[in-house]
Amino acid sequence: MRAIVLDRPGSFRVAELPDPAPAASEVVVRVDCCGICGTDLRILAGEFPPTPYPITPGHEFSGQIVACGSGIRPGLREGDKVAVDPRCTAADAAAAGPDAATCARTGARSAPP
Numbered sequence: 001m002r003a004i005v006l007d008r009p010g011s012f013r014v015a016e017l018p019d020p021a022p023a024a025s026e027v028v029v030r031v032d033c034c035g036i037c038g039t040d041l042r043i044l045a046g047e048f049p050p051t052p053y054p055i056t057p058g059h060e061f062s063g064q065i066v067a068c069g070s071g072i073r074p075g076l077r078e079g080d081k082v083a084v085d086p087r088c089t090a091a092d093a094a095a096a097g098p099d100a101a102t103c104a105r106t107g108a109r110s111a112p113p
């Protein structure tokens with residue numbers, strides 16, 4: 001997959017990275033749209049100390065599920081279009097089901113389509 005990689009503060013590049021494989025409680029999402037937020041800008045500036053460089057920025061995104069881990073229940077399937085809240089896990093979303101608008105664990109709510 002093609003991704004932006006921040007090797008260190010102030011330095012980024014476009015790189016080809018290995019396609020990810022999902023762990024049991026994860027899904028892989030092909031990203032269609034990605035936001036760059038204030039946290040990403042702080043990471044680029046080196047002003048977010050817990051950052052483990054190198055890192056691919058962009059934790060707020062939407063796309064399509066292309067692979068599901070073995071522990072994902074039928075609430076999520078390959079081909080589903082999703083918007084990702086980084087506070088909620090794939091297991092949270094699978095447990096809530098495809099029509100849920102609220103994550104039971106975090107209380108995060110999705111926007112209406």
Ligand SMILES: [Zn+2]
Nearest residue numbers: 037038039060
């Ligand atoms: Zn953010």
